[in-house]
Amino acid sequence: MNYLPRNLTFNDGVAFINNHSLLEVSSEHGTPLYVYDWEHIKNNILEFTNAFGDDVLYRYAAKAFICRKLVELLNDNNWGVDVVSGGEMATVLSAVDTLENTLFNGTYKTKEEINFFMSNNGGHISVDNIDEISILQDIANKNKIKQPVILRINLDLGAETHPMVLTSGYDQQFGISIDVAEKALKEVYNSDSLLFSGIHVHIGSQIKDPERFRKAMEECSLFLEKNKASVEREIVFDAGGGFFSPYEGDEDSEDLTIYADSIRSGIEKNWSTDYKIMIEPGRAVINNAGLILYTAGAIKEDRGDKPFILVDGGMSDNPRPALYGSEHKLFNISPNKSKDEKVFAVSGRHCESGDLLVEDAQLPIDTNTGDILMSTSTGAYTFAMASNYNRVPKAKVVGISKSEVFDLVKRQSFEDTFAQDL
Numbered sequence: 387m388n389y390l391p392r393n394l395t396f397n398d399g400v401a402f403i404n405n406h407s408l409l410e411v412s413s414e415h416g417t418p419l420y421v422y423d424w425e426h427i428k429n430n431i432l433e434f435t436n437a438f439g440d441d442v443l444y445r446y447a448a449k450a451f452i453c454r455k456l457v458e459l460l461n462d463n464n465w466g467v468d469v470v471s472g473g474e475m476a477t478v479l480s481a482v483d484t485l486e487n488t489l490f491n492g493t494y495k496t497k498e499e500i501n502f503f504m505s506n507n508g509g510h511i512s513v514d515n516i517d518e519i520s521i522l523q524d525i526a527n528k529n530k531i532k533q534p535v536i537l538r539i540n541l542d543l544g545a546e547t548h549p550m551v552l553t554s555g556y557d558q559q560f561g562i563s564i565d566v567a568e569k570a571l572k573e574v575y576n577s578d579s580l581l582f583s584g585i586h587v588h589i590g591s592q593i594k595d596p597e598r599f600r601k602a603m604e605e606c607s608l609f610l611e612k613n614k615a616s617v618e619r620e621i622v623f624d625a626g627g628g629f630f631s632p633y634e635g636d637e638d639s640e641d642l643t644i645y646a647d648s649i650r651s652g653i654e655k656n657w658s659t660d661y662k663i664m665i666e667p668g669r670a671v672i673n674n675a676g677l678i679l680y681t682a683g684a685i686k687e688d689r690g691d692k693p694f695i696l697v698d699g700g701m702s703d704n705p706r707p708a709l710y711g712s713e714h715k716l717f718n719i720s721p722n723k724s725k726d727e728k729v730f731a732v733s734g735r736h737c738e739s740g741d742l743l744v745e746d747a748q749l750p751i752d753t754n755t756g757d758i759l760m761s762t763s764t765g766a767y768t769f770a771m772a773s774n775y776n777r778v779p780k781a782k783v784v785g786i787s788k789s790e791v792f793d794l795v796k797r798q799s800f801e802d803t804f805a806q807d808l
């Protein structure tokens with residue numbers, strides 16, 4: 387099942403990743419616990435690289451999940467990172483000592499962040515709006531550099547996706563409208579401190595249909611062809627992220643080579659000189675390689691039309707069910723459980739009635755207090771969105787390779803949750 391970590395196996399109901407028992411991992415490292423199948427992540431990086439080719443600029447979207455060891459792994463594979471904040475860029479810098487292969491995205495970039503990026507020799511900045519241009523110019527001038535920038539345009543062309551993860555379309559706040567983009571392009575082109583380096587779209591997340599990428603790239607190449615006089619060097623076509631990644635069942639994504647071919651054919655429809663492709667995959671690299679382990683607490687039979695299982699985590703470690711109604715398949719990985727199942731509601735520990743991790747979870751009828759529950763397809767937008775709601779410490783993150791279980795992010799202590807209080 388392709389929504390699960392590739393190296394996940396079961397033995398008498400107990401789950402293993404790369405032959406390490408997740409029951410043992412949970413008792414050694416505690417729960418809630420984020421777990422990544424490290425070999426699966428490596429494989430995903432390789433699959434993208436094989437499908438798109440070595441000369442593509444890979445900018446992994448840190449927003450899906452970032453930690454220093456992941457940045458090192460990406461860097462070892464010649465992948466850079468797409469960042470949207472000072473925190474993300476500082477993480478990259480501390481892991482690999484350079485921001486050269488980093489793309490700085492986002493609707494609001496503080497002057498401090500822009501300066502941090504430029505003064506550390508940052509790669510590309512994606513301009514989200516026309517007001518940003520003069521600020522970028524000022525800071526580039528002060529740093530005495532000519533900063534490569536790409537323009538993020540909004541094509542009013544959405545992906546077939548959940549409204550909350552749609553990032554393209556007339557009523558979406560991201561990017562520059564195509565009719566304003568010409569003016570923005572000229573401003574950048576006439577600037578002494580900015581170097582126009584390409585065009586950028588991100589049409590949304592969970593895009594199943596590669597045709598959408600082709601259409602988006604066709605519009606980008608048409609726009610640049612029309613404004614060719616303003617384009618002075620090899621151009622980057624940044625197709626964004628949003629590659630589909632299944633959450634449950636037998637859903638499958640298209641072969642990545644089909645996405646790659648669609649992107650190329652969209653560009654080449656209207657553009658005949660040299661160019662480079664940039665992509666920003668997040669979820670498709672990390673989501674299915676990740677799991678969250680919880681310990682079941684009380685089983686509450688006296689409320690609602692099905693029993694509640696109360697677990698030791700919830701919306702602070704995975705806000706996605708509360709935020710988007712996302713569904714994650716749950717498994718009880720404790721040994722010797724019944725093959726017969728019934729429906730439970732699995733509730734988080736937070737003081738919100740919306741903190742339901744799974745509304746209708748099919749689990750063994752003898753699921754009991756102390757059992758370990760495994761929530762799947764939880765590698766992306768979970769730890770990255772974690773909070774200290776109710777001053778619950780953020781959970782630990784571990785990776786599992788063939789040879790070892792290793793720490794990626796340590797568990798917060800109670801004291802960490804008030805460390806900034808005065």
Ligand SMILES: Cc1ncc(COP(=O)(O)O)c(C=O)c1O
Nearest residue numbers: 447588591627628666667668669
């Ligand atoms: C600009 C941009 N690039 C890349 C991504 C990553 O998308 P995904 O994780 O769906 O690949 C996002 C997600 O919102 C984004 O806004």
